[in-house]
Amino acid sequence: MIRYTLTRLALLLLGLLVASVLIFLSLRVLPGDVAQLIAGVNSSPGQVEAIRERLGLDQPLPAQYVDWIGGVFRGDLGSSLLTGTAVADELAQKAQVTVPLGIMSLTIAVVFSVPLGVLSAMRRGRADGTALSVGAQTLAAVPVVWAGMMLVVVFAVWLGWLPAQGFPRAGWQDPWAAFRALLLPALTIGIVEGAMLMRFVRSATLQAVGQDHVRTGAAKGLTRNAALIRHGLPDVGLSVITVLGLQVAGIIVGAVIIEQLFTLPGIGRMLVADVSARDLPKVQGELLVLTGFVLIIGFVVDLVHRLIDPREREAA
Amino acid sequence: SAGSSPTPSATAAPDPNASVAIRLVLEPENLDIRQTAGAALDQILVDNIYEGLVARTPEQEIVPSLASDWSVSPDGLTYTFTLREGVLFHDGQALTPQDVVWSLTTRKATPEWRDSARLANVTAITAEGQDITLTLAEPDSSLLWNLTGRAGLVFKEGDTVDYNTAANGTGPFRLDSWRQGASITFARNDEYWGDQAQVAEVVFDYIPDNQAALNAALAGEVDVVTGYDANLKDQIEANGDFALVLGRSTDKGTLAFNQQPGSPLADKRVRQAIRQAINHDTFVEALASGETQYGPIPSLDPGYEDLADVAPFDPDAARALLEDAGAEDLELTLKIPNFYSTTIPQILVSNLNDVGITLEVDSVDFSTWLNDVYINKDYDLSFVLHTEARDFENWANPDYYFTYDNAEVQELFAESLAATDEDEAAELLAEAARIVSEDAAADWLYNGASVVAVGTNITGMPSINVNERLDLSELAKSNG
């Protein structure tokens, strides 16, 4: 296990390194630069050149890359060309919105999709089970933007229960307000992602129903539903973990749109803004962290699989 | 003042401890007003945080600010300002005449600083006691105006503040905090030299989406909504908490034509045809605000003249012109930054299609627009809302992305700058503007309005040209 972990870790680092090169290169393809943006529409080429020099944009690409990645190894993600603030600080700041948003969305998605998915599988062939599954299929097909708008109209505008947009200035110092601010966005992502998850849980459960070892559980004196839950769900759980790991990437994408829609000062919105502003050091720092995050999730999912499933521990 | 919200003060008295939340659209990338371009900076920082010797009212009148008074020599070559005493910067340091001299001199000498060219004409900046004297090489009718803008802002000499994220000025408000991607907060400057601001705090909430802004207003999360969509008037006024105010502005929806040799638009007939194919009234109607504009100068600026006769809406004439120019089945691409309302390109596509021009729309982010259009002049048509007041100079600059090069216009503009008499200067500008319009150097789709929804308990909210300036010194909020 330790050996596997180490090997897997080495692979993770290698992945990050390759990702860093990819990120760095792909960003340099973008037309336009931050110097021009700072100089604006009433500027001369000389002014732009001066700014470019000040920001170090005149250096050759390999030098810029080495500079950046060297910093990363020393724990320095670089700093913004526009505001000079450290990327790490900015990320930490925005993470206060995006991370809770992600956790809340995931929680909502899991909390409603797993029981409903299992239930709809157990009640397959009956009206309520079918209704649940059709409902999930339909919800999973709704565009996130639309779902968000509808929720806002109902809960913020008509009922006035929750704020329509924004994040309290006091942040988490006012936990209740912060929580309320994230509730609608989290609900939006949670419902749409949860519906996809539910679809998945349902079919994984259906597979478990047909499994012989679940029947064995029943033969030992469990009721058939109890046997399904005791012996079938761990398998479902394993596959749900895998899907969840991959869904994290989906939630990040969802967050970009949702943060835009609800004007939340989170990582997604910052990323869009920074790409538009061509604040490349910031963008590449942010992308590296996001990519690293998803890679680490994949790593953790693999480890969890190994821990839970003895077959994986030995299989090559 | 007259440009402020017309809604009379509510019954209750203003609350000096009030906090006012104002919705703005475009957030600045950083706060360095010395170097970083963008109206988003002028909008909030000038007048409120930073001040110059002189200032302008919403009606574009020039009034005293840090200088209590000024005089101009009859030859128009010497300007003398009397600096106020007892002015303090936000960090407690006193404003000295030397700070003013340093600020203006550095501005002039540092090309990286914005608008440094506007002081090119100034040969000497000196201080004697509280008197600051600017000496010019030749008369410049735009100098005072320029000093009300970035060129005239006064900073503390040798200041160590990080201008990217912090500020140190003399204005009625201090920068309290900036939560990037969300809001900027100003707090009242209790040490202000003039009348104290009437609210304790102003919060600028950056909400790009109109619907989100409306929702925020309806949910009581903001007190003022700027940059609003006038089409949603009924919605925001529905429960009586807001009133919609339409103020004039110098926002010019400019459809630039790339008329470099080789482009189909190098032919004036084609440009004229496009102008006549466009039904300008529809823009005003679609935006439910603003007015038509047929020349480069908006009605708020000197030199304005109604040029509707130059390019009347006439698709038949447009078709005839195109035929004449041998430019049937023209295919053109419009480059437009992606934050503008989609209605504008929709109308353009429809209008141009009617006269046989196929318009492709390339919606790009602003950086790409800057790169492609502004720097490389690689475009057919381009749309940008130019908000700056008194920016005729661009039509006299053949290197500008407008690619318009007319010696006569350039000469007229130079003459107008040199004119010592304001009216004369305006007349010269008007003459130049007519030529620009007659040359169909570009098309002006509309002259935008400042659409501001103001809470009924708010007074003193400016409503003119708010995209460019937002002087909040008289803003007040009552607990009504």
Add this chain to the structure above:
Amino acid sequence: MSGRRKGAETDAATDAPPSRWAWLGRLWRLSTGRFGLIVVIIVVATAIVARFWTPFDPQQVDISSRWLPPGWPHVLGTDAAGRDILSLLMAGARTTILVAVGAGIVATIIGIALASLGALTARWVRESVAVFVDILIAFPVLIIAMMISAVWGGSLWVVIWAVGIGFGVNIARVTRPELRRVLHSDFVVAGRASGLTPAQNLMRHLLPNVAPVFIVQLSWGMAVAVLAEAGLSYLGFGAPVTEPSWGLLLAELQQFITVHPLSVVWPGLAITLTVLGLNLLGDGLREATDPTLTHARGAGRVARTHVPEVVA
């Protein structure tokens, strides 16, 4: 059934040679498959009709008749510029199909190429490709889209390439282990013992056997493309703003959702139905083309729904 007597095993019902199109009939018999098929056919038909005829020119602006409620002649009303919403929806169907099919093709090519490279080549190539795919998975589709759109400007191609690449990687990720599994199954070895070359084996055994996973993934990918088109258009990275597109229409109309709530319903409904249809069609196709799922027989042969493992 017994083999007691030679020739006693006639089962008349199944002995007619199966028709090449039999799967269509099976698809039709599944209620979900039928729904999916109908929806997709309607969308395709609409797109074709819209090519030649729409009630109004979808790009025709008519400011004086903006925001008309549903009625006659504007059956579904008009938008902020007075364009006919029904015509826009019809013309938008073409965009949707273009995006879905385009992204599908790109995803298929990338998916098959990466999966084959990751499953069938020498060990070190295989493993490197697998790592590479894992890294690409970590790149959200949206970021890819933003970068492409910044380089070439917003267009449908951005959506097509972004979703195509993003989903192609996903397909590779899901198909690869499946391909490895099939590769090691006895019937592939049996094929070798019969004299098949690796290429023949790939065509005859490997690809058909990963097809179910693939079809579901692909239909999902196409559905995601439709959704992504909406999301990207909302962020301003999608179709050119004057192109008729459901996503754009949704983004445009949602600005006025409190004023004209009804108008937003139409594009939202069109997208939801299409996505639902694509997903159900994929599930149905998988079921209908899998001979082992048809007349189920033998214990434990519950119809197994394979849901794709990747959600983007």
Add this chain to the structure above:
Amino acid sequence: MSLEVQDLTIEIRGRRVVDGVGFAVPDGARVGLIGESGSGKSLTALAILGLLPDGATATGSIRWNGRELIGLPDRELAELRGDEIGIVFQEPRTALNPIRTVGRQIAESIRIHEKASRRDAAARAVAEASRVALPDPERIVSRYPHQLSGGQRQRVAIAMALACRPRLLIADEPTTALDVTIQAEILDLLLSLVRDDGMSLVFITHDLAVLSQIATHGVVLEDGRVVEDAPVSQLLTAPSSPVTQGLLRDATATLWRPGGAPAGGAA
């Protein structure tokens, strides 16, 4: 303690796969169910415990000690399963839960029915494992199914079924996956349980040699119907139905003859 099956009919999606099967298993009896593949042996066994697959319905009567099992709620059936009636399934490869140690799986029915503590149940599991002749029982209980050979897995499945000392054991071809050597051991074990504990046995097989060693009574199925029901000695010496006759004839064709020359085929 007796089992009586009468007129058992099982339908799957409208297809009648078991048709009016009836037989009795008196206390302490050893009954063999034989018949060719697909004749309905396994489904009959599953029906007794209410474990038919989805979509299958059973009608008729199954009485356990006079109590009707068909139509009994799952909760009450569950109390019988594993406690009074144990079953060994046909497929040992899939019948075990891959992510639980075999010890836990053997202990599970003890925990369910005897409410034993985790530790007691674990200790019992070791004892049960050694009873089915699993090598090194203390260690083997902490292994996972995939770490065992096919024969070992089969024995774990038998240990699970026997853990609560059921009064009736239903074994569905429990020795097909085994080496002949191990098969012999298992058959001995089952016989001794019947002899010493008075357990009854329903043994499903298609191997007549195995039948002759394990069962006293044979029930022959074909196409879901009982075609013959007789003592094994009679079945093997004087079969009355043509089906049984055919089975016997074919079986002897390839039967291992320790002393004799090859029986059939063309050498």
Add this chain to the structure above:
Amino acid sequence: MSEFLVRARGLTRRYPTPETRLFGPRVYTTGLEDADLDVRAGSAVGIIGESGSGKSTLVRLLLALDAPTEGTVEFDGRPVDASARARSLHWLRRRTGIVFQDPYSSLDPRMSVGRIVGEPLWALGIEGDRRARVREVLEDVGLEAAMANRFPHEFSGGQRQRIALARAIVHRPELLVGDEPLSALDVTVRAQILELLGELRARDGLTMLLVSHDIGVVQSLCDEVVVMKDGRIVEEGPTEKVLLQPQVSYTRRLLASIPVIDPGTV
């Protein structure tokens, strides 16, 4: 044609185990260790032995479906190179046929039986009316010709095994290798197939190599027997000799555990 159709010398196959890590030393398990085997043309050889003793491994190596770690195989005097390109092994494929141990998993679930059985004809480019030949061979193994249109999952285990057998003999090979080809059949069908195999031997002079754990089958069909244990060949010789006078204790134990029909025990 040489006397021996198949000659294997020193065949060894080791499998890398899962414990082998990216950077660690390789660890191997032995599937087969130093096996020599000769199969006379026209004879029938049976291989018996406990589970995991290397029977299937041996068979795979002989037919170049897997490459030996060490050792050589000759078919009819011609060396067999398992790593050669598929086409350059066609001569071998044309002359051999194999029935795999697990008939269901060796049939492609998405192919009709007709296509499965006809695959060797197609792959080897054998001319003639392939469809007729497929029908013929299906009937030979006791199936309906019309079943060619059905799919493998629609058959019982015994029928599937017969399909696999049909595929193995459809191109009239000289050597038929069966890896437990009768295990899933019930006694009735088994008798039928035995009869068919006997017929093929008599008529076409088919050489056979049969792996089986049913010693009765071996006894009735084969003239020679090979006994395997732990990857090695422990005993070989004429059937009668090995089965009736086993020399090795393992063989003796194996034979002693075989159940017999004995109504007397009841």
